[in-house]
Amino acid sequence: MTHVPTAAPEPVLDHPAVQRVATALSAFGVRGTITVLDDAARTARQAAVALGVDPAQIANSLVFKAHRPGGAEESLLVLTSGAHRVDTVKVADLIGLETVERADPEFVLEHTGFPIGGVPPVAHLRPPATLVDVSLARYDRVWAAAGHPHAVFPTSYDELLRITGGQPAEVA
Secondary structure (H helix, E strand, O other), rough: OOOOOOOOOOOHHHHHHHHHHHHHHHHHOOOOOEEEEOOOOOHHHHHHHHHOOHHHEEEEEEEEEEOOOOOEEEEEEEOOOOOOOHHHHHHHHHHHOOOEEOOHHHHHHHHHHOOOOOOOOOOOOOOOOOEEHHHHHOOOOOOEEOOOOEEEEEEEEHHHHHOOOEEEEEEO
């Protein structure tokens, strides 16, 4: 069997999705810089291990299908601590929705422009309604995805509220 070398992957910071996030962060005046991880971090636990932080300091960007009374469907972004699981019934009740359900990868990509595993809190194709887990406020620094499974950026709870226009919420 012969090994055929493949072309080196595009540098993460030059990836179009990461560039889109970097542009948005700059426009919001975010000072933290995008960090490239050696290994992909598609989960909060993987990101926490790579960064040497507690999983609770990872701001997971979770996209849900939100169903309004009357049947309208839209995306909902929940920025939750990596230590939590979102209680979809609680979230639906909190913001007056009929139901909230995890979105499939196609829905996420269509609404955000990012694949699962790299969805950032900003630079979405269609800016969604956003909830920000109040438990993230316990930390001076939290980490969020930056458009690619190898890219994250440092931020804070207050900054997440500001750059997303999000609503503070208990989501777990």
